[in-house]
Amino acid sequence: MVRVLVLTKNILAEEILTTKLQHLNYEFFCSTSILEELQATGQVSDFVNYFPIVIIGETISSYEMELLLPKLQVGEQSVLREVDHSLAEDEKAILYEQGLNGFVQSSDSIELLREQLAAVATQYQGKPFGPVQVNRCFAGEEERDITSMTLINLSSLELQVLEILRNNSGEIVSRDDLCMALWGDVSQSRLAQLSSLVKNIKLKLECLETDQEIIQTIWGKGYRVRNDVAIQTR
Numbered sequence: 142m143v144r145v146l147v148l149t150k151n152i153l154a155e156e157i158l159t160t161k162l163q164h165l166n167y168e169f170f171c172s173t174s175i176l177e178e179l180q181a182t183g184q185v186s187d188f189v190n191y192f193p194i195v196i197i198g199e200t201i202s203s204y205e206m207e208l209l210l211p212k213l214q215v216g217e218q219s220v221l222r223e224v225d226h227s228l229a230e231d232e233k234a235i236l237y238e239q240g241l242n243g244f245v246q247s248s249d250s251i252e253l254l255r256e257q258l259a260a261v262a263t264q265y266q267g268k269p270f271g272p273v274q275v276n277r278c279f280a281g282e283e284e285r286d287i288t289s290m291t292l293i294n295l296s297s298l299e300l301q302v303l304e305i306l307r308n309n310s311g312e313i314v315s316r317d318d319l320c321m322a323l324w325g326d327v328s329q330s331r332l333a334q335l336s337s338l339v340k341n342i343k344l345k346l347e348c349l350e351t352d353q354e355i356i357q358t359i360w361g362k363g364y365r366v367r368n369d370v371a372i373q374t375r
Contacts, residue, residue, distance in 0.1 A: 143262040144297060145169040146189060147223075148176045148209075149198030158196070158223060158247040161254050168297045176201070176209075185212050188304050192218065193265040194258070196245060199223045210240045219261045221245050298323065299345075302338050303366075306356065311368030313359050339364060 145167050149155050152171050162169045175189060189195070195218045197206050206222065213220050219242040228236075228244060236244070243261055245254060305322055306314055319335055320327040339356060346355045357365050 143167065143194060143265045144192045145194045145196060145258075146175070146192035147171040147196045147198055148179075148201065149173060150176065150200040154200050155198055155223075155247075158198075158245070161247075161251050164251055165255050165258070167258065170297050170301065179209060179212060180205070183212060188300070189213070190218070191300055194219050194221065194261060196221045196223055199225050199247070207239060214240050219243065219264075221261065223247060296341075299338050299342050302335070303342055303356075306364060306366040310366050313363045313365045315363040319363070 145162060147155050147159065147162075147169060149171060150173060152173060155171050159169060159171055170192065175186070179185065179189075195213055197209065197220065201209070210220065220240065221243045222236055222241050223245050225246070225248070227246070233244070243257060245257055249257070301323055302319060305319060316332055316335055317327045320331045323335070324331055339358070343356055355367060357367060359365060
């Protein structure tokens, strides 16, 4: 399954596109926060590198796109531009020169979108997912051992959970906060789904030889990632 990251200023504006991605069974993540982080820091997080295809939404201006492209081109992703109208050949040529790998139009039929994405996704099909990679390293002057892991076999939701916990390393993140970040609401069914996601992540970490759990469950409070673990994703 080839994963798709949609960068946008307004998630609701991407509803038509993301509905079609769901219909085509693409695993995707639509985000405004990653866009804001890229624009604020100029740094591409490991989370972005987990998605072979990146779509720059139509809510992002051409000027902003020009600033984003050099940052996104550092990785091996294919970067597509979402447009709201058919492009003339000279318009396509200009965008290709800027480094784009293709275009999608939210108003296109599912069949046309399928073929546009398939042409890009083909190069990523069949690439093996390796196991968790474990290294030992040191944390600067403190010289304390840190376990560094690279995870590349997580689902989109599992990856989002891990990313939130990693960004709050050593701190407890409540179950309610995780539910709100993932789905925008808290309910018994969402809490049960969250428990299942965390359980799956823990199972995928079992091959790591360590005396303690990487993700710790703090009963009645939430979850946290041990602060002596550096988790990377790709």
